[in-house]
Structures are given as structure tokens and as C-alpha cells.
Amino acid sequence: MVRIDRVSSMINNSRYISRDISWLKFNERVLDQAHSGNRTIFERLKFLSITDSNLDEFLMIRVGSLYNYIDYNRERVDYSGLREVPFKRRLFAELQRFHTEQHELYKQELKPYFEENDFQICKLDGLSSEEHAQVEQYFKKTIYPMITPMVFDSYHTFPILMNRLLIFGVTTKNPGDKKKHRKLSFIQIPQNLPRFYEVEREEVIIFVPIEEIIRKYIAKFFRNVEILSVNLFRITRNGDFTLEESDEIDTNFLEEIKRKLKTRKTGRVVRIEIEEGYDKWMLNLLKKRWELEEENIFEISEDSLIDFSSLMQIVFHNEFRDRLPVQPSFVPPLSYPDHDLSESIFDVLKNKDILLHHPYNSIEPLLGLLEQAAEDPLVLAIKITIYRLADDSRVTAALLKAAENGKNVSVLFEVKARFDEENNIREAQKLQKAGCFVIYGISSFKTHTKLMLIVRKEGAKVTRYVHMSSGNYNENTARLYTDLSLLTTNEIYAHDVSEFFNVITGHSNPEAYKNLITAPGSMREQLIDLIRQEAENARQGLPSGMVIKVNSLEDRQTIDELYEASQAGVPIKLVVRGICCLRPEREGLSENIMVKSIVGDFLEHARLYYFHQAGKPKVYGGSADMMVRSFDRRLESLFLVLDKNIRKEAMNILLYNLRDNVNSYVLKEDGHYEKVQPDEGEEPFNLHREFYKVRQHDIHEVKLFEEELQQAQALD
Template sequence: MKALVNDRFSNVIYQSDLISRDLSWLQFNWRVLDQCKKSNRSIFERLKFLAITASNLDEFFMIRVGSLYNYLDYDKERVDYSGLREEPFKIKLMVESQQFHKEQHDYFVNVLLPATRENGFLLSNAKNLAEEEQEKIKDYYYKAIHPMLTPMVFDGYHTFPILMNRLLIFGVVTRNHGDKKENRKLSFVQIPSNIPRFFEVEREDMVVYIPIEEVIREHIVSLFRNVEIESINLFRITRNGDFTLEESEDVDANFLEEIKRKLNTRKTGRVVRIEVEEGYSKWMMNLLKGRWELQDDSIFKVERSSLMDFTGLWQVINNRRFKDKIPAIPDPVTPVSYPTEGADNIFQVLKRQDVLLHHPYNNIEPVFQLLEKAAEDPYVMAIKMTIYRLAKDSRITSALLKAVENGKHVSVLFEVKARFDEENNIREAKKLQKAGCFVIFGVSNLKTHTKLLLIVRKEEDRVTRYVHMSSGNYNEETSRFYTDLGLLSTNEIYANDVSEFFNVITGHSIPSVYKNLITAPRDMRNQLIALIKNEAQNAKEGKPSGIVIKINSLEDSEIIHAFYEASQAGVPIKLIVRGICCLRPGRAGLSENIEVLSLVGDFLEHSRVFYFHNQGEPRLFAGSADMMVRSFDRRLESIFELLDTVLKQQLINLLRYNLRDNVNSYVMQEDGSYVAKTVGPDEKPFNVHKEFFHVTMSIIMKAKLF
């Protein structure tokens, strides 16, 4: 894998005990890009991962680079974990980003493009088409595209237009016939986002994709009559999308209006990156750089033989003609903890036993079934839940609306600040509120990231509370390719804790001590550090010890230094961190006993699991939280301890399988780079994204970590 660049900043970076969050994120995107290079994948899978890297990079510039510019633009001090101040760090970040951008496009042009024809499609420009096909494109342009295009001139009489974030834009430099160069004018033609990325030409044995910019380029003179076109320049800008919401304690309708206003800043925020075709007008670029206060390192050049904005490749990937070229996800299997008899009545099942779901290997259907039955069941009195992200046309919304219609009390803590889902969440929340749900739009200045569901049901002479606690969102779409955990239970310990949690967030209450839940921002960091220190103390006393943790991101410095101290005490620590990891493993005198793995493959690893050896009486937790400052201090989070022996074994086996994987796994090096695990000469491939479909009770009960 790609190692850090050896430049004038590398020594400063390497000397730090912590790794830069942003540089670590770029390393994660290298691992995603590595999926494109796996020859056992079809070209459609490889294009899919390329599109994901492009989407990731867009978000990186909008949020992380945007955040850095918040410091640069307002002269605020910031020292990165690497030890670098704002400006040197920006230079370092742009060097790394430029290298990644170049690798993306080189691989696309040199490896993926040449393989398209043999796979039944081509990316081409209009000039390579037959005459009748060119006529179709011409007709399409003048009837469907030309009326939507609006040239916007910038000169002494016209103000600089608002150019939209992440749209393809033509910058057209013109002048009147006979005018001198200093009388140039610059016009912008933005390609609307509702025009398909490619014009598709269907042939009997082939689909030819013509990028929409090539269709427009071929006919753009129709927008500039009787003037001389000096140059036509395709570019794309990325704007700062990072904003911090300062909500008041008294959240009301004004808060929703504030959210809507801040969403608009993503359209007009400061420009942090320009992608532009090579051969661009230097006059135009100097004008844009001056206007947006950018340096050359923020200009990302794209070869004409490549493609600007790889996210558009989803149109190719999702073509029904190629549906059989992408391996289908196997059908979900029944959870090992789910009974074979009486499974049709979810209420009866959960009164007998707890059920642990591991998605996507187990279907999320039992959760939706529970909620939908609760909405119709005459004995259900109340439903309370937290919502972070929902699918479009969500079954969750439909079930809650049905529950209100049937006279049940419904309370929903709706997180309207879920990044890039704000508009959908506001729309769904308003729908529920209008129907009569009690909707809470966030709590103070915290983001609600915990995933909890409570159903209160009257049964004969008692009330039973049904609980679902999860690491993942209530989203039927992402549950098919995100790995997540969810616990369904009627255990009174869980029910009391979840009931108390909802009372705290919906009213004015200070929680008593939870028996099972560990919550943030209350005391999650301190409790996790206490668990780590307990393992360190056991190691110092010569007792058995060990820690295995699976999370998405590790960034909190207090937690990291607790791991360092435990390592120095002799605790074996294995961390499975999909994305950002700011801890340095394997450093002499600091972290020799720490190993860090990252799994990147067909499914997006999203579950969080925490294992502490505890002298052979292991304690296991799962939930929504990563080990990040924001998770501990600025979010409502929860993790829950597993109590049932079988379910604890299920989590132990989950961790054991992740550690065994030699197909999707990358080993983190001390310098922050990663090396892919390979299948040894005496080994068989072990791919967790396949093996979890074949887990049995026998396998689970034999699982051990230490």
C-alpha cells in the first residue's frame, strides 16, 4: 500500500506518537482504491470502488479540508496530531491528495478503460460514432439539453455568478471578433445535475456511453454566436461543507429554519478544490484562483483521456444489461440465536430469549416486523425510538404513521443534523410531527447517533417492554451492505436502561446509574478507559489479560494513551479499525503489543464490538459509538453489554473471524501506512464477507480469542 511521502514534513510527522486524522483518512481511501486493482473482481465491481473513492474524496474536501480552511481563513490556530501547524499541514495534505488523485486517473485510463470493450461497453466521444448515432445525439442535445443551459458571463458589467458545488462547468473564454486579448470575457455554462451523466447508445452487442460534457462540447458554439471562442475549459469545484451548529437549549421551529439556512452554505461556501481539464486557459485559472484565494496545490488536473467525476460511473454500473456481471449478495441466513419453532410470532420469541442479529448476514426483517406488528397490535401502548438515517420511502416512517393512526403514543428523537441526510430527515420528521408523533429535533448541541427502540405492550396482568439496540441505522437499504449488530430483547435490565435513557432525552431528568448501558457524553470515555486500565492492572499482576476492539474510527487521544499504557503493561491488544486510526502500533517502548487491522471489501464494516478479557470472564459490548472525540463529547451514543452466554460467544466468534481474514484485511504499520494481508502457501482464503453466511452454533460455542 501507499506509504507516507518522504518530504520535508515527514520527520516531524513520524516523531509524533499520534497519526494525523486526515492523513489516516487518505490511507483509508487508498485501501478502497486497492479494491479496484483486484483482478478477481469484474470491471463493474472495480468501477464501483473507483466511484466510491471519488465520493469519499468529495466528502473529504467538503468536510475535512473545508474545516482546515475555517482555521486558515479566520487566522485560528490549529496543531494537527502530526505536529504541523495549519499552513504546513495544508501543504502536506494537498501533496497526498494530489498523489491519490493522480493514481485514480492513471489506473482508470491505463487499466480500466482498455478493458471496457471486452465487457460489452465503451466510453467514447461523439466523433467516434456512426453518422446516424451522431444524429441521435444532435437531436438529443437540441431538444433536451440546449434549452436547459444558461451561459453566465462575467465582465465589467456582470457580477460573478454563483457556481454550484460538484457540478461540471464549462468556462468559455471569448472575445468579439477583432478585439485585443485584454478584452476577453469569461462565461460559465453549468451542466444541470438532473441531466444523465452519459448519453447511452444501445447496440446489439455493446452499450456506448458518451459523457454529457462531450455532447455539450460538440455543440457549445450554439450558445456563443458571433463571437470568437478562445478556449473551452471543463472544470468542477468543491466547496466547504463543514459547519458547526450552535443550537440553543430551547429547540423549536426556528432551529429547523437555521438548519435549512446552513444547508445553503454548502452551495455557496468557500471553494477548496478545483478539478480542471489539462490544457486549460491560464488566464481563466488565474482569475478563478484570485477570486477563490487558492494556490496551485488546490488545482487538480484531469487528462482529456480520463473522466471528470467518477461518481457518474454509477450509471454504467447500474445498467440492467450488466446486472449479472456483479456478484449477487447471498440470501440472509437465520440468526443462530433465533428459534426454529414459533418464529412467526416475534413477541413470543423475544419473551423466551434474546436475539442478536448480524447484518447483512442476518436479515433486518425481524426489526421491521417487530415495529410493524407493534403499529397494528391492539395491546401495544407506546413506541419510542431514535432515528439517525432513513431510507427513502422508509418502512420505519410508514409503521410509525400507522401506529399514530391506531392511537398509540409515539415519541421519536429525530437527528436532523445527520450529515448529507439533513433534508430527507427534516422532511420525514415533519411528516411524523404533522401526523401527531411527539418529535424531538435533537438534544441541546449534541448529535443523536445512538440507535434505540422501545415498545411498551400490555400483556395480561403485566407490561412487557421490547427493546432493540443497534450499531446501525434503521435503514433497509444500507442494511444489505453494511455490517451491523442489533440486539432484540425483553430483558428487564435492558428495558429499564433504555426507558431511563428516553426519559432523560425527552424530558428534564438526570439519569441514575445505568446497569447495562454506557452512554455519551455522560461517561463513556471514562468507563472505557477504566476497562482498559483493569486489563493493564491484571497484566502487571501477572494475570491473563487481553483487549480486542472492532470500530470504524480511533481518534480520541485519551483513549489512545490508555492503550499505550496497557501495551507497556504487557496487555495484548488487537484493534480492528476500518477507517481513521490515529494510534501508532508496534512502536518500541510505546505500543509493541498493539496490532491494528483494517477490513475493506464487499461490505462496509460498520459494527462496533468491545472485548475485555477480565481474567477469563470476558465482558463484551456492542453499540453505536466509535472512539472519537465527537463520539464521547458531542454525540448521544450508547453501547450495551451482552449478558447471554450464547450471544457473548457470537461476538467472540465475530472478532475471531475478523482477525482470521486474509482476503479483505490490511495490517497497519508504525508510520501509518498499510500492507495487505496475503494468503500464505499453506493457507486457504478466509473471507469474512463469505464465511459469516455459514456460521453455526457449534462454531460459535468453540470460539476463543486468548
């Protein structure tokens, strides 16, 4: 108890919130969506599924990284001040608590509503004799030929068990042998089989978990031996490569990445999910082999389910597609309200900048620009950075067409985009074979910036068309993620983006950018300068204020500057979707800082930075969060919004984020999040619906700091 109290005290007294504990709080907010009785059962299952996918990635990357330090005896001190092992214990206690909440939610709040929504998840004992016959045929014809049992004994080496697959551990012995002569075999359920076998009845669809079918007929794999126990489990392996990445990573770069992909199959085990009633002998053998402790074992009751991510098979089943909310139709961009499909996007951009706010505005103007550029004989070159692409990507297709048409196409492809590496390597090689100039990353830096440059000869002059964004060149996620993208021919932007491409594709040290802030390099320092300017204005009695919207806030240097600005009297409003290591509302440290997170129908992905500047605000948008990796280990960019109307629109986006009282959670000083509820008599304000309604007149007088702006006007 003394040790637990000491650990809790260290965590609570720290100036910072643990990055990993903060991430778990984010996943709790996602799980809260599954608790919501205002959503359909299919939406709630979707959010539960997302939490499990999130948790898998967290264990593979963040917990995997922690084990890198532990396994290789390297020192790691968490933001809370805890060393590796004490922090691991605290982290796994939180993981176990979250695991319990997930499964209680599934059993108590979701399962009771399955039947009234025309489906069930049930075992074989709920089937008729005719349905049993169908299942038996499915086993004989499909499952049985695919499965290969693997025995482990003194004659057979321990098999490679795959990450995140359902696995049966079966203990057997020969008839007449003593129990101590038992053997352990493994059956891995192939990942290309659907998780559920579907039995359609007139008014209901029965989803039978595939493991129940295999369990029923498992004796067919172990003939003439005695089965002592059958245990279903699933393992999660370390998928973090941090210790392997070095300054020499560009040597034989692609082969290195391919080799790393293979290690995901054999990385150290960090978690075992296992059904209750397991064979202790088997589990002890696995724990010893993988050097695991009791905290790494996550037990699951027989009335629950291992791997909630598989519920997506039900959520997106053809029979239930109409049970999910219909996404509203796109609305025209405020900066391009009279969208005329017959007008060339090139002609439009020569006269005005266009801000697209996804998913409320369609990505079509951007795709149309790229596809027109691929065919337009006046276009000379296309340069683009790519982090993640959609399947059957129109972006790839347009770039291939451009190369076929003899245009100079340069693509900086990030082949280390986590879990998209194989697809990115394949797409990059396809472009390279077509004659595109492809750069596979820059040394040890990840390319996370989203920039495109199209060079077009128009009579005696050359016009450069620029796209800068917070989101990926991915038409699928553009319907699910909130992002900002700016299309422009402004020569100041064009100069900066051209310089940036010269730096990343060649050997060039740029002159100072006029409207871009880039990383690695000076992004942290320039943002800190802007924060310090606000603090100095506050000390001088001038109006001040900051509103910053990011996915994550983790960089200590930036956090310390925000603390200093708060102490100087600057009002600071932060909208941080996920990780937030800043501790708000602490006396003497951060009383003037408010932090909220928005989690709802769309994934908040846009980054916006607003600095009051004594009534002459600066607003930046772009790809970068306030994280060490963003500042030091990634190619990132933020662009200054120049156009007055577009700046107002960006400010309105921040304002709507602050006004939201439906999807919002406020971070308290002790690290927990409190759900925002409309006050009595206050109308609900759901930003994921309100952005479909916003019109030009709504942003005309937008103000983020009413009192301060009035003071600034008086000073003028």
C-alpha cells in the same frame, strides 16, 4: 528540501497518526479494491466511484474544516504537531498523489477492458452518422433548453457556481476587439441530466459523456462572438459547519439547519478539477477570486474523466446487473435458528434474546416487530432514535401507522445527519403532522445512538421490548453494512433504555445505568476504566487482553490508555476500518498492539468491545466509535452483552475479523498499511463469505486469547 524533511520527521516521530492522513490511507484501501484483478470490471468501477464520492466528502468536510481555521485565523495543531498551513501543504501533496493514482488506474487498468465487457466510454468521433443525428436531436430537444450561459464582466456580477457540478468556462470576445477585452462565461451542466448519453448497438453500449455533446454544440450558446477557449472544470466547496454550531443551536433549530443547507452552495472553494490544456487567464481569474493556490488545482488528462462517481450509471445499468456478484441469501440468526414466520415476534422475545448480524441475517425480524407493534392493540407506546432512513422507509410507514392507531409515538430525529438533513427534516415533519412527538436533536449534540423501546400491555403486566444496535434503521444499508442489533425483553436493558429516553426527551438526570454506557457523559471514562483493569491484571500476572472493533479510533485520551496497557503487557488487537490515529508496534510504546483494517464487499460498521477480565469477559456492542465527537458531541450508547450464547457469538464475530486474510490490511508503525496474504498452504478466509456458513457449534468453544483463558481456568 530541509522543510520537507523537517515536516516528515515531525510526522514520523509523533506518538499519533494524523487523522486526515489516516483517512486518506483508508481511501487508498478502497482504491485497492479497484486494482483487484479478481473482481469484475463493474465491481472495480464501483470501488473507483466510491473513492471519488469519499474524496468529495473529505474535501467538503475535513479540508473545509481546515480552511475554516485558516480563513478565520484560528489555531489548529494536527496530531503530527504541524500547524494549519504546513499541514495543509502536506495534505494537498497527499491528495495530489492519490488523484494521480486514481486516474492512472482508470486509464491503464480499467479502460482497456471496457470493450470486451460490452461497453465503451467514447467521444462523438466514435459514432456513426446515424448516431450523430440521435445525439444532435438529444441536444436540441433536451440539453439546449435546459442550459443558461452566465457571463461575468464589468456589467454582470460573478455567478454562483454550484458545488460538484461539471462547468464549462468559455472565454469569448467580440469580432474586431483586442484579446484584452475578452469575457468569461459559464455553462453549468444540470445535475438532473444523466452523465452519459447511451447509444445501444447490437453487441455494445456506447456511453457518451454529456460534456462532449455540449462541447460539440457550444457555439450555439455564443452566436456572433469569437470563442477563444472552452474549459471543463468542477469545483468542490467547503461543507463544514463546525464554527457555526454553538450551545444556542436549539433556538429556532429547524430554520437554522435549513439556512446552513443553503451555505453549501456558496461555501469557499477548496478544489478545482480541470481538464488539461486549460486557459491560464481563466484559471488565474478563478484562483484569485477564490483565494486558491497551485496545490488546489487538480489537472485531468483528456483521456480520463472528471468525477468518477458518475460511473455508477454504468455499474448499475440494466444490461450489466447480472455482471455484479449475487449476494447470498440470508441465513437464520444463530440465536433464532428455527425462525417460524407464523409465530409472533412478541412471543419469541418473551423467551429469548435475538442477535441479528447484518447483512448475513435479514433485518426482517426488526421490521416485523415494528410493523406488528403499529397494528397491535396491546401496544401502548413506541420510542425510537433515528439517524438515517431508507427512501420509502418501512420504519416511517410503521410509525405513521402507529400514530394513526392512537399509540404514543416518540421519535428523536437527528436532522444534522450529514448529507441526509433535507430528507430527515421532511420525514420528521411528516411524523409530526401525524401526531408523533418529534424531538429535533438535543442542543448541540448529534443523536447517533440506535435505540427503540416498545411498551406493550399484556394482561396485568407491561412488557417492554427493546432494540439496541450499531446500525441505522435503514433497510437498504442493512444489506450492505455489517452491523449488530439485539432484540430483547430483558428488564435490565428495558430499565436502562427507558431511563435514557427520559433523559433525552425530558429534564432528567438518570441513576447509574446497569448495562448501558452512554455519551455524552461517562463513556470515555468507563472505557478507560475497563482498559485500566486489563492493565492492572497484566501487572498482577493475571490473564488480560482486549479486542476492539470500531470504524474509527481518534480520541487521544483513550489512545494513551491503550499505550499504557500495552506497556503493562496487555495483548491488544484492534480492528479499525477507517481512521486510526494510534501508532502500533512502536518500541517502548505499543509493541503489544496490533491494528488491522477490513475493506471488502461489505462496509464494516459494527462496533464491538471485548475485555478479557481475567477469564470472565465483558463484551459491549453499540453505536460509538473511539472518537472525540462520539464521546463529547454525540448521543451514543454501548450495551453490555448479557446472554452467554450471544456473547460467544459476538466473540466469534471478532475472531472471524482477526482470522480474515482476504480483505485485511495491517497497520505498520510508520503509518502505512500492508495487505494481508494467506501464508503458503493456508486457506483463504474471507469473513464476508464465512459468516454465511457459521453455525451454533462453531461458536461453542470460541476463544480470542487461548493461552490467557487456559490460565484463567487454572486459577479457577
